[in-house]
Amino acid sequence: MAKPLLTAPAELDHFDLAILDILQRDNATPQRVIGEAVNLSAPAVQRRIKRMEESGVIQANVAVLDPARLGQPITILVEVEVESERIDLIDAAKKSFAAAPEVQQCYYVTGEADFMLVIIVASMAAYEGLTRRLFFANHNVKRFRTVVVMDRVKASLAIPLI
Amino acid sequence: MAKPLLTAPAELDHFDLAILDILQRDNATPQRVIGEAVNLSAPAVQRRIKRMEESGVIQANVAVLDPARLGQPITILVEVEVESERIDLIDAAKKSFAAAPEVQQCYYVTGEADFMLVIIVASMAAYEGLTRRLFFANHNVKRFRTVVVMDRVKASLAIPLI
DNA sequence: TGTCTTGCGCAAGTTTGTTGCATGAAGGAG
DNA sequence: CTCCTTCATGCAACAAACTTGCGCAAGACA
Structure with missing residues (x-):
């Protein structure tokens, strides 16, 4: 009954990897579009993204500027x-x-x-x-x-x- | 009457710089919050961001992952x-x-x-x-x-x- | 087999992003 | 000096996206 560690390893499945692959190219992609690309509903995508942000797999969401x-x-x-x-x-x-x-x-x-x-x-x-x-x-x-x-x-x- | 060049220099004012400074830290910041930080309405922020994306000052919006x-x-x-x-x-x-x-x-x-x-x-x-x-x-x-x-x-x- | 856990999709609710419009400031031409 | 054009703004309405509650199904475990 022990709660999982705060920084649980939280292994990533192929859905997560597919989502991350999209986000690290363009994190403005709507969750609906991501869902269509990976065969998941938008809420499922949203929950996975939130989990990965909280666990630190996603470290930041940033704009890349032209120096x-x-x-x-x-x-x-x-x-x-x-x-x-x-x-x-x-x-x-x-x-x-x-x-x-x-x-x-x-x-x-x-x-x-x-x-x-x-x-x-x-x-x-x-x-x-x-x-x-x-x-x-x-x-x-x-x-x-x-x-x-x-x-x-x-x-x-x-x-x-x- | 000549139209400006497609890649017009489009000089950036201090509003733009303040917006960019926020976006390159966290581009998920709501435009309303950005507006409050720089003393501009949310639509004004949105139009400036759009212009900077189109002009290439903002090259991409990406998630940063933990290798x-x-x-x-x-x-x-x-x-x-x-x-x-x-x-x-x-x-x-x-x-x-x-x-x-x-x-x-x-x-x-x-x-x-x-x-x-x-x-x-x-x-x-x-x-x-x-x-x-x-x-x-x-x-x-x-x-x-x-x-x-x-x-x-x-x-x-x-x-x-x- | 029964129970618990986990993650899903759907649908509703909430927040955010987007656009039309009128106003006011800045710059140029007459 | 005044008129006119241009441009960016704020407000308000609209559209789109995000978020949450809920019921359900699949897998883990006893």
């Missing part, structure tokens, strides 16, 4: 190497990078570098200012390598759902 | 170096990378490497299979460097809107 149209045409990748891998210093670096709005993505990685950042800025001058705040101001940053993106060939967060 | 909960817990970054930078070969590589669903992001970059990929896979075995299809099968790929992500500190597509 170039918003005056932020430059994408930059940065490999960051730190001086010390002491856990508290690493955590501090993570928080610092994650808190910067210009940092779209931050990965803590194996290999020569320790962090890999994806950054969006309006200009190289803006990037220069950001390096001061993010890297030069952090004494644990040993060095960083800047790579400028010429073409944003593909940029999504979609996950292959088999 | 780990969907059996794809491994994120990998790959630097790819090509043999020849002949434009047709580069374009072919772009198409090939962009077509792979495991490739979340693909950047064509300056510097030593030519491409930087962000890849999501279920297992290292799956990644090994992907390298065969994506890199070993492409004779223009000179070499590639694999970096495994230990922590996905931050992963979004949000743009700083000042």
Whole structure:
């Protein structure tokens, strides 16, 4: 009679996967249309979506904007190497990078570098200012390598759902 | 009397930016709530959103999913170096990378490497299979460097809107 | 076999999104 | 300086979508 855990695994069936596949392409798709696509009624679709939102499988529902149209045409990748891998210093670096709005993505990685950042800025001058705040101001940053993106060939967060 | 261009620049005012800032956090926010936040009526918000969707400022509306909960817990970054930078070969590589669903992001970059990929896979075995299809099968790929992500500190597509 | 649980579809109710219309501000031409 | 056109707004009505209660059927378990 024990209640299931709050974060129950809640395995996903093929209906759920089909719904997610639609939502991660266009989450404005009406539930009625989704229902027709997966052979389920609209309320059934709605309940499944709600469950997946509450369980965290669906993390967010967001609009994807065009950076170039918003005056932020430059994408930059940065490999960051730190001086010390002491856990508290690493955590501090993570928080610092994650808190910067210009940092779209931050990965803590194996290999020569320790962090890999994806950054969006309006200009190289803006990037220069950001390096001061993010890297030069952090004494644990040993060095960083800047790579400028010429073409944003593909940029999504979609996950292959088999 | 000439009609404005189809892709008119359509400059954005501070209302638009405020709306976008809300939408790129949560695009399920009711227009009424957005209206209250930006001091505009719901229909005004709706018309601005529609215009920005049509003009391409809003590129998509998507659900963000948790890769780990969907059996794809491994994120990998790959630097790819090509043999020849002949434009047709580069374009072919772009198409090939962009077509792979495991490739979340693909950047064509300056510097030593030519491409930087962000890849999501279920297992290292799956990644090994992907390298065969994506890199070993492409004779223009000179070499590639694999970096495994230990922590996905931050992963979004949000743009700083000042 | 009986019971419990779970998820479904249907239908009604509620919220949200959408459109027609009149008003007022901004810009240009006469 | 005034008229006229354009454009975006708010209000109100309408349409569409989301949400919930309910009865039912299928599977799990004793």
